[in-house]
Amino acid sequence: MIDIPSGPDALTLSEAAARRLRQDIVGGDLPPATKLRLRDLTARYGLGATPLREALARLAAEGFVVLEGQKGFSVPPVTRAHLLDVTHSRQVVEPEALRLAMGQGGAAWEDGIVSSLSLLRHEIARRDPASDAWLDAYEARHHRFHRALIAACPLPSLLRFCDDLYLQKSRYRRLMGSAHQDWPHILAVHEALAGAVLSRSADAPPLLAAHIGTTAEHVLALLGEAPPGA
CATH class of the missing domain: 1.20.120.530 (GntR ligand-binding domain-like)
Structure with missing residues (x-):
């Protein structure tokens, strides 16, 4: 797993995580309604929890990820x-x-x-x-x-x-x-x-x-x- 640096490098990792998640969601590698658990994502991308959590929050604001209270994050369904x-x-x-x-x-x-x-x-x-x-x-x-x-x-x-x-x-x-x-x-x-x-x-x-x-x-x-x- 990649170490999480502080300062500008942390932002870079967060941006990279958001970009990779967005690509996999748009491309269908992460299918609609898939649960996005940090444990699974750290294994998938080799990134730490902090940049992934920041990426998920960013993608939720953009509409590419759904945050459902205590249920966590998931890929939006297709409707x-x-x-x-x-x-x-x-x-x-x-x-x-x-x-x-x-x-x-x-x-x-x-x-x-x-x-x-x-x-x-x-x-x-x-x-x-x-x-x-x-x-x-x-x-x-x-x-x-x-x-x-x-x-x-x-x-x-x-x-x-x-x-x-x-x-x-x-x-x-x-x-x-x-x-x-x-x-x-x-x-x-x-x-x-x-x-x-x-x-x-x-x-x-x-x-x-x-x-x-x-x-x-x-x-x-x-x-x-x-x-x-x-």
Whole structure:
């Protein structure tokens, strides 16, 4: 087990613990409703109780971990209500961040969108949906693309909120699986979105909102539930 230093190094260990826990929760390695006991986590990550406890408290504040009084910490369950909460929140804030980015973005912002789309296209072309490593790589490219769209937004707090909501939604996208997805259609949707953004089209923010809604529709269909408004 790693010794727990004091001062700035302790904060670094706490941040590292939070990052690893968040990755395992979002990626599904720690499934929904899993109890997060310190004894198990210290064995899993080789970290001491103090940085892990701080990481759990931080992730609880961010919504990635649930604290239930005397019951301790656990991975949040996946529910229709939470999925729709995250989806609708993204549909409110991310198109607004995009609108601001389209008003502020210059050549470097445009280059970032083009390069991130190229990386996403390459990742889809080499797809291996049965591979967890490939799914991790695809998620990283997909997140990079969505970040690139709003990167020129001048409000850092709004960008951080968009990031948090994106990661919350990623749990549901990973649970969907990828073996039966229509990858040519997925790529075409992202290419159309990039084109609308780069041309500063007024249709780009609502197009982004509609794109964000598709994951919720697919997950609800897998759960045998009707989408909202149906």
